Amino acid sequence: xxxxxxxxxxxxxxxxxxxxxxxxxxxxxxxxxxxxxxxxxxxxxxxxxxxxxxxxxxxxxxxxxxxxxxxxxxxxxxxxxxxxxxxxxxxxxxxxxxxxxxxxxxxxxxxxxxxxxxxxxxxxxxxxxxxxxxxxxxxxxxxxxxxxxxxxxxxxxxxxxxxxxxxxxxxxxxxxxxxxxxxxxxxx
Amino acid sequence: xxxxxxxxxxxxxxxxxxxxxxxxxxxxxxxxxxxxxxxxxxxxxxxxxxxxxxxxxxxxxxxxxxxxxxxxxxxxxxxxxxxxxxxxxxxxxxxxxxxxxxxxxxxxxxxxxxxxxxxxxxxxxxxxxxxxxxxxxxxxxxxxxxxxxxxx
Numbered sequence: 001x002x003x004x005x006x007x008x009x010x011x012x013x014x015x016x017x018x019x020x021x022x023x024x025x026x027x028x029x030x031x032x033x034x035x036x037x038x039x040x041x042x043x044x045x046x047x048x049x050x051x052x053x054x055x056x057x058x059x060x061x062x063x064x065x066x067x068x069x070x071x072x073x074x075x076x077x078x079x080x081x082x083x084x085x086x087x088x089x090x091x092x093x094x095x096x097x098x099x100x101x102x103x104x105x106x107x108x109x110x111x112x113x114x115x116x117x118x119x120x121x122x123x124x125x126x127x128x129x130x131x132x133x134x135x136x137x138x139x140x141x142x143x144x145x146x147x148x149x150x151x152x153x154x155x156x157x158x159x160x161x162x163x164x165x166x167x168x169x170x171x172x173x174x175x176x177x178x179x180x181x182x183x184x185x186x187x188x
Numbered sequence: 189x190x191x192x193x194x195x196x197x198x199x200x201x202x203x204x205x206x207x208x209x210x211x212x213x214x215x216x217x218x219x220x221x222x223x224x225x226x227x228x229x230x231x232x233x234x235x236x237x238x239x240x241x242x243x244x245x246x247x248x249x250x251x252x253x254x255x256x257x258x259x260x261x262x263x264x265x266x267x268x269x270x271x272x273x274x275x276x277x278x279x280x281x282x283x284x285x286x287x288x289x290x291x292x293x294x295x296x297x298x299x300x301x302x303x304x305x306x307x308x309x310x311x312x313x314x315x316x317x318x319x320x321x322x323x324x325x326x327x328x329x330x331x332x333x334x335x336x337x338x339x340x
Contacts, residue, residue: 135222178219180216
């Protein structure tokens with residue numbers, strides 16, 4: 001009887017390292033936080049999932065690793081870091097946004113931008129950018145999402161987005177009450 | 189097999205009050221708010237029937253509680269007084285009631301069933317009401333009898 005072999009090439013399968021640079025090779029990886037298999041394409045510098053034969057880009061919004069409580073008049077400082085290699089770029093923009101992320105996308109309620117010049121480099125060089133918002137008195141209780149974007153310039157840098165959902169605990173004009181308890185009652 | 193049931197004690201011990209007395213309720217809570225503000229806290233007795241829980245509106249008290257701005261949950265306490273208005277004045281009947289506290293404009297509510305025992309409503313009013321028809325009949329007989337006696 002003839003033995004027939006079905007050979008499947010799964011390609012490279014590896015575990016992504018938290019905090020490390022994106023992998024250099026295209027292929028399937030395992031997200032160590034979720035255990036989800038994701039596909040990385042170095043040409044688009046994006047991760048994808050595969051469903052119904054279609055590669056779907058992973059969303060740019062992620063669960064926030066921590067929450068910051070903040071209210072009107074207080075200052076919120078957002079710091080980003082990234083690496084860049086390529087030709088020299090002038091006028092690239094770092095965009096910082098606070099707002100509401102929903103089914104229709106990100107509603108930017110507070111926006112700030114820095115202009116950056118990135119020198120030419122053949123190896124990835126680290127950069128950081130910061131922006132400080134002053135929370136206005138009319139802040140909405142649902143302005144709890146943030147995202148940052150690197151884009152534009154000449155020549156243009158590849159647009160890169162990253163955001164956190166529920167990153168802020170907004171103390172707005174209306175009070176939020178919790179743990180209401182009747183401690184005691186007595187005749188006066 | 190061991191069925192392990194733990195009965196948690198009631199947080200509040202029932203108390204007996206006479207109508208006309210003032211009850212002071214002490215509450216605690218945590219809050220966050222971006223600006224200095226104030227909230228109204230209400231407290232009062234409620235009764236339960238097949239249609240649900242109902243406040244005795246005539247006995248509900250309220251207090252304004254200032255809340256300094258706090259972006260992280262801050263502890264706060266407050267007291268609310270309410271008067272057990274007698275039934276004769278449109279208030280509460282004798283009986284056992286629950287105690288509810290809530291903060292206006294929020295979903296914050298705390299309550300406990302069967303902790304306020306109300307007494308002290310006199311029953312003289314009820315006796316007079318039940319005897320009123322009999323008194324009227326006696327009065328009518330008193331008016332009619334002289335007329336009958338006069339015809340003779």
